[in-house]
Amino acid sequence: MNEGTPEKESNPLHGLSVFTNGMTDAEISTTQRGAMATEVRYPESDYVNPLTLPVSLVQPSHYVTGQDYTDAERLAEIAESMRTHGWRGAPLVVLPDYAISYSGTHRLAAAQAVELEEIPTVRLHDLFEAVGLDLDVICDKWDLGLISDRVEILNHLPDDVRQAYTLDDIG
Numbered sequence: 001m002n003e004g005t006p007e008k009e010s011n012p013l014h015g016l017s018v019f020t021n022g023m024t025d026a027e028i029s030t031t032q033r034g035a036m037a038t039e040v041r042y043p044e045s046d047y048v049n050p051l052t053l054p055v056s057l058v059q060p061s062h063y064v065t066g067q068d069y070t071d072a073e074r075l076a077e078i079a080e081s082m083r084t085h086g087w088r089g090a091p092l093v094v095l096p097d098y099a100i101s102y103s104g105t106h107r108l109a110a111a112q113a114v115e116l117e118e119i120p121t122v123r124l125h126d127l128f129e130a131v132g133l134d135l136d137v138i139c140d141k142w143d144l145g146l147i148s149d150r151v152e153i154l155n156h157l158p159d160d161v162r163q164a165y166t167l168d169d170i171g
Contacts, residue, residue: 047120048090050164051130055091057118060111063094066150067105078110087111090165091120093127095146102150103166122165124153131161 049055081088093102101108102124111119124146128135138156139146146153154167162168 047087048164049120049122051127051161053091053122053126053130055120055122056096058121060108060116060119063092063099063101063108063121065101065103065105065108066147070106070109075106075109075113078106079113082110082114082116087116087119091122093124093165093167094121095124096121098147100147102154103170127157127161127165131158133157 047055087107089107090103092104092108094100095102101121108119125135128138133156135146135153138144138153139149142152144152150170154162154170157167159168
């Protein structure tokens with residue numbers, strides 16, 4: 001495990017089971033995202049936010065991702081789902097000061113394609129803070145750039161948090 005990343009035993013937020021905050025089984029559903037991840041549904045929304053981070057609703061055109069490539073077939077499937085159901089799943093993890101999304105290349109493109117008015121986002125700094133890490137300190141200590149060193153930065157987060165916020169496939 002990287003220095004600066006809490007050990008699983010000492011991290012009180014490790015394991016998605018602690019993110020359920022006493023919710024009943026009816027309030028929790030499971031979804032497939034390459035690996036199984038626990039999804040917490042909130043009555044006012046249809047997005048997943050297991051750390052209950054502050055969510056900002058923004059226009060999809062406000063952000064770009066660091067990935068130029070999109071799979072046209074996957075993009076079409078997500079767009080069709082968004083036409084029917086709107087936004088589902090985790091909010092995009094963003095750097096608002098740079099208008100960059102760390103996650104959701106296909107979801108962001110699909111939201112733009114179907115002209116969703118708003119999409120949920122959470123700040124990368126808030127995600128790190130929620131698990132007891134200081135993103136700025138990590139970047140300074142390891143000489144990491146927020147934009148250029150995405151993979152190295154995300155490796156400091158616990159695996160279950162990366163999965164829950166769809167950051168586990170960034171590489």
